[in-house]
Structures are given as structure tokens and as C-alpha cells.
Amino acid sequence: MIDIKENIRKVREELQQSVTLVAVSKFHSVREIETALEAGQVDFGESYVQELVAKHETLGDRVRWHMIGHLQTNKVRFIAPFIHMIQSVDSIRLVQEIDRQAGKCGRTIDCLLEVHVAMEESKTGWNIEDLILESERGTFAAYRNVRFRGVMGMASNTLDMERIEGDFRAIASCHDKLCGYFDDCFDIVSMGMSEDYKAAVRCGSTMVRVGSSIFGPRPMKHTAGQ
Ligand SMILES: *Cc1c(COP(=O)(O)O)cnc(C)c1O
Numbered sequence: 001m002i003d004i005k006e007n008i009r010k011v012r013e014e015l016q017q018s019v020t021l022v023a024v025s026k027f028h029s030v031r032e033i034e035t036a037l038e039a040g041q042v043d044f045g046e047s048y049v050q051e052l053v054a055k056h057e058t059l060g061d062r063v064r065w066h067m068i069g070h071l072q073t074n075k076v077r078f079i080a081p082f083i084h085m086i087q088s089v090d091s092i093r094l095v096q097e098i099d100r101q102a103g104k105c106g107r108t109i110d111c112l113l114e115v116h117v118a119m120e121e122s123k124t125g126w127n128i129e130d131l132i133l134e135s136e137r138g139t140f141a142a143y144r145n146v147r148f149r150g151v152m153g154m155a156s157n158t159l160d161m162e163r164i165e166g167d168f169r170a171i172a173s174c175h176d177k178l179c180g181y182f183d184d185c186f187d188i189v190s191m192g193m194s195e196d197y198k199a200a201v202r203c204g205s206t207m208v209r210v211g212s213s214i215f216g217p218r219p220m221k222h223t224a225g226q
Pocket of ligand 1 (some may be wrong): 068192194195209210211216
């Protein structure tokens with residue numbers, strides 16, 4: 001039996017007060033999210049727009065919804081009215097569209113810049129040099145309806161702890177380098193998942209995204225519906 005409330009308590013116990021716990025609920029049911037809500041958990045992460053919209057329709061704004069999966073520009077409008085934070089911002093085009101849709105809703109949307117440091121090939125996430133270059137150019141200063149809050153990243157999918165910690169340090173150091181180009185609220189380093197959140201916090205994480213350690217293994221879905 002998976003005891004969601006007990007799992008949340010255990011993960012919290014490992015974290016300092018200053019670290020935000022985002023419970024990653026993708027593929028898990030509204031009922032399971034409600035159980036987590038009863039345990040005082042308010043931040044939840046989802047990876048797919050359709051699933052996120054459906055869950056928001058049921059649970060509404062009792063939840064602070066975080067988009068953590070790859071976001072296509074043509075889907076931004078579905079989440080702009082309610083999303084609490086978009087953690088997976090990986091292109092200027094996406095920033096432009098979030099700014100536009102946030103403006104239409106009369107909102108300012110908190111965003112994290114997703115950086116890619118892991119050894120796996122991936123099309124998502126900025127490489128650090130490009131991100132610093134864009135920041136130097138002032139690219140991110142032009143958007144009134146987007147508030148940049150920090151960076152998000154993932155470590156390599158490996159058991160090599162040194163490599164994992166190296167990746168986390170690279171993400172944290174990227175945040176430090178970018179700080180000067182943003183204002184004081186650029187204070188979030190979102191890194192660490194079920195297998196590695198303790199290492200992430202040692203390396204400077206201020207926000208962890210934990211799924212299976214809270215909700216148990218995810219039901220298998222090979223083609224997660226977007
Ligand atoms: C699924 C997911 C997580 C949570 O992973 P667990 O290993 O279940 O804790 C965290 N971050 C992102 C971006 C994810 O897609």
C-alpha cells in the first residue's frame with residue numbers, strides 16, 4: 001500500500017524549510033492529488049497540457065500548478081489563465097507566446113529557464129553558454145507579462161553520483177551567473193527528483209520535483225496524450 005500522506009511527510013523531513021516541494025502528479029489521479037492536498041501539499045507538477053487542463057477543471061486553484069514538461073507554443077493558451085509556474089521555458093518563441101497569452105489574461109506568469117546539462121541527447125533545455133549570451137543581449141528584459149524566477153534542470157540518468165552532483169553544480173552555477181541579468185526574484189533553482197533530490201539540495205537546489213517517492217510508480221503510458 002502506498003501511503004501518500006506518509007510519503008510526503010518523509011520527503012519533507014529531508015528538506016529544509018526553505019526548499020519548495022513540488023509533488024509531480026503526472027499520470028496519477030485526481031483522487032491521489034486530493035490525498036496529497038489533505039496532507040498540506042499545495043504545489044503540484046504536471047508534464048502534459050491536456051492532463052493538466054483536465055485536472056485543473058476538477059481541482060481548480062486549490063492547487064498551485066507547475067508545468068514541468070516540454071511545452072509547445074500552440075498549447076500555451078490552454079494553461080495561461082491558471083498556471084502558477086512554467087518551469088520548462090526553453091526558447092525565445094515560447095517566452096514570446098507566454099508573454100502574449102499572459103497579457104490577454106491580465107496575468108504575470110512566473111517562469112523558469114530550463115537548462116540542459118545532462119549527457120543524454122535532448123532537444124529541450126538551453127545550453128548554458130547560449131542562455132548566458134541571450135541574457136547579456138538583454139533578450140529577456142523585453143517581456144512585461146513574464147516574471148523570470150530562476151532555472152530548472154535535470155541531472156544525467158546515471159548511477160554515477162559524481163556525475164549527478166557535477167550536473168547539479170553546473171545548473172546552480174548557471175543560476176549564479178544569470179542572477180545579475182534579472183531582478184531579485186530570480187531566486188529559484190529547481191532540480192532534484194525522487195532518486196536524487198538529496199544530492200540536489202546539497203548542490204544548491206531550492207525546489208525539488210518529486211513524483212514516484214510520493215505517489216509510487218507511475219502507471220505505464222507509452223504515448224502520453226498531449
Ligand atoms: C516526472 C518528472 C519528475 C519526477 O520524477 P520522479 O522520478 O518520479 O520523482 C521531475 N521532473 C520532471 C521534469 C519530470 O518530468
